[in-house]
Amino acid sequence: xxxxxxxxxxxxxxxxxxxxxxxxxxxxxxxxxxxxxxxxxxxxxxxxxxxxxxxxxxxxxxxxxxxxxxxxxxxxxxxxxxxxxxxxxxxxxxxxxxxxxxxxxxxxxxxxxxxxxxxxxxxxxxxxxxxxxxxxxxxxxxxxxxxxxxxxxxxxxxxxxxxxxxxxxxxxxxxxxxxxxxxxxxxxxxxxxxxxxxxxxxxxxxxxx
Numbered sequence: 001x002x003x004x005x006x007x008x009x010x011x012x013x014x015x016x017x018x019x020x021x022x023x024x025x026x027x028x029x030x031x032x033x034x035x036x037x038x039x040x041x042x043x044x045x046x047x048x049x050x051x052x053x054x055x056x057x058x059x060x061x062x063x064x065x066x067x068x069x070x071x072x073x074x075x076x077x078x079x080x081x082x083x084x085x086x087x088x089x090x091x092x093x094x095x096x097x098x099x100x101x102x103x104x105x106x107x108x109x110x111x112x113x114x115x116x117x118x119x120x121x122x123x124x125x126x127x128x129x130x131x132x133x134x135x136x137x138x139x140x141x142x143x144x145x146x147x148x149x150x151x152x153x154x155x156x157x158x159x160x161x162x163x164x165x166x167x168x169x170x171x172x173x174x175x176x177x178x179x180x181x182x183x184x185x186x187x188x189x190x191x192x193x194x195x196x197x198x199x200x201x202x203x204x205x206x207x208x209x
Contacts, residue, residue, distance in 0.1 A: 010148065010151075010160045010163065010164035010165075011148050011164065011206065012148055012206070013146070013147035013148050013204070013205060013206045014147050014148065014149075014150035014151075016204070018117055018150050018152075019035060019147060019150055019202060019204065020035075021117040022115050022116065022117045022119070022150045022202065023035055023200075023202055025116070025117060025118050025119030026115070026119045026121075026200055026202075028119060029119040029120075029190065029191040029192065030191050030192035030193060030194075030195060030198070031119075031121075031191075031192045031198050031199070031200050032195075032196060032198065032199045032200070033199075033200045033202055034199070034200070034201050034202065035202050035203075035204065036201055036202070036203050036204070037203070037204050037205070038203060038204070038205045039066070039067035039068075039069075039144075039203065039205070039207050041203075042067060042069070042144045042201045042203060043067055043068055043069055043072065045201055046069055046072070046073075046109065046142060046144070046201070047072065047078075049140075049142055049199060050073075050079060050107050050109075050142070052078050052079065053078075053079065053080060054079050054080065054105075054106040054107050055079070055080040055082055055105045055106045055107070056073050056079045056080065056081055056082060056105055056106065056107045056108075056109060057082040057083065057086075057101070057102055057105040057107070057108045057109070057130075057133055057138070058070050058073050058074060058081075058082075058083050058108075058109050058110065059108060059109070059110030059111070059129075059130035059133075059134070060110075060129075060130070061110045061111045061144075061208065062111075062168075062172070062207075062208040062209050063110075063111040063144050063145070063146060063207050063208030063209075064109065064110065064111065064144065066207055066208060067144065067207060069109065069144065070083075073109060080106075082101050082102065082105055085101065086098050086101055086102060102129050102130070102132070102133060103132035103133055103137040104132075104133065104137045104138065104139075105133060105137075105138050105139075106138070106139050106140065107138060107139065107140045107141070107142065108130065108133035108134060108137075108138035108140070108141050108142070109141075109142045109143075109144075110130055110134070110141075110142075110143060110144075111143055111144050111145055111146075111149075111208055112143050112145055112149065112189075113149065113157070113160065113161045113165045113209070114149050114150075114151050114156075114157035114158075114160045114161060114165075115145055115149050115150050115151070115157075115200070115202070116150075116151055116152065116153055116154055116156070116157050117150065117151070117152050117153065118152075118153055118154070119190070119191075120154055120157070120188055120189060120190050121143065121188070121189040121200070122154070122157040122158065122160075122161060122186070122187070122188055122189075123186070123187040123188075123189070124161045124165065124166070124183045124185070124186050124187075125183075125184065125185045125186075125187070126169075126173070126181045126182050126183075126184050126185075127184070127185075128184065128185040131185060131187050134187060134189070135187060135189070136194075139197070140197055140198075140199070141197060141198045141199065142199045142201065143198075143199070143200050143201065144201045144203070144207075145200060145201065145202050145203065146203050146205065146206045146207040146208050147202070147203055147204050147205055147206055148206040149208075150202075154188070158186075161183060161186070162183065164209070165209045166181060166182075166183060168209045169181040169209060170182075
């Protein structure tokens with residue numbers, strides 16, 4: 001079963017003008033935004049942004065996997081990588097430990113399903129495991145976002161989640177876990193009230209779903 005992106009408007013990189021509008025709106029809403037050319041630049045920038053020894057939780061993300069950022073963090077030995085610890089815990093007997101570790105790391109790194117030109121980030125999740133850290137539990141959040149995820153407004157963002165991201169994630173989940181994904185929880189970040197906490201690395205190329 002393939003998880004390659006279908007040919008839809010939601011898979012095409014946004015124009016330079018759209019990227020600039022989104023970056024300006026996000027900045028006005030308190031997010032720190034950096035426009036970068038490609039995943040190689042994002043990979044290097046993430047290494048610059050996270051101090052050695054920080055506890056880091058990587059959310060499940062095709063963007064992180066395909067860029068190599070997930071491997072850098074979880075196998076590089078530079079950080080207190082939480083994902084390997086979480087995977088080693090028994091979900092039945094250590095559920096509370098898993099919840100606390102994922103909810104309040106020093107840094108959460110991941111992606112989002114859509115970014116609007118009006119300055120909002122949209123994240124859909126089946127389990128919700130990454131959402132507490134995204135919403136404010138992590139001391140710092142870093143999102144790496146491909147250019148194809150930029151859309152004009154929130155209505156279009158929600159359609160992108162349902163019509164584009166969900167089918168791709170469901171195919172991936174079916175292959176990996178034997179069951180499809182679902183939009184069980186939806187987080188919309190309209191602003192960041194704590195200056196410097198949330199960083200959006202907005203790429204000029206497409207990556208991820």
